[in-house]
Amino acid sequence: MTDRLSMTFAALADPTRRAILARLLTGETTVSDLAKPFDMSGPAISKHLKVLEHAGLITRGREAQWRPCRIEPRALKNVDDWLERYRQFWEERLDRLEDFLNELQAESATGRRPTKASRHPKEKSHGRKK
Amino acid sequence: MTDRLSMTFAALADPTRRAILARLLTGETTVSDLAKPFDMSGPAISKHLKVLEHAGLITRGREAQWRPCRIEPRALKNVDDWLERYRQFWEERLDRLEDFLNELQAESATGRRPTKASRHPKEKSHGRKK
16 A cells, blocks of 8 residues: 555656646636646546545545536645755755855955865754744 | 656655655665665665665765765755745645634634635735745
């Protein structure tokens, strides 16, 4: 059995499905309206919608004739939550790089060379956001 | 040809590969050390590492005997950038829900029933973060 987060990532690993999601940001719509910009058959679009629905990324209305698709942000929120620890990681890296560049700039202004310590700046524990 | 973002999402659509990334947050390591907690063969782990490397999520040292793996945050940063417009979407939804609940609470305190307008609160244009 595949876990939910893996299903979400697998569903997002396709440019057409990401374009469908982007289209749904502007509001709920029908399958035939969704299909128009893609030059794809209704069944091909329906297949993509099933993958998105199965992954919890969209929901569909229950009306028999008109089953509007709408975006369901919870699955994307789960991706965002998963990213959080990595966000801290790359923000620390950016902070270190920034410190290093500032130090280099200060040193070039005073004509000094960087010390060994400043060439390997230590990790910081704070992030950029929040 | 598969686009880079699709490759990143496809690489993340596997719990073992996400566990490898989480392990690499604590520092660079060798393939054999990585394999230990997973009860997997070296070749099986190597296959996962190739997918992660191909997707730009990790880089590997060039030493013949010891090729340490390290996390490369740029691909994850791209996922974060892609998520940004959806983040605004779900934050607006949360804001509307919050307004609605606050209104319900105020109304139950005064004994009034919610008006039709307050049952369908309008969109807000601001996000929660930034």
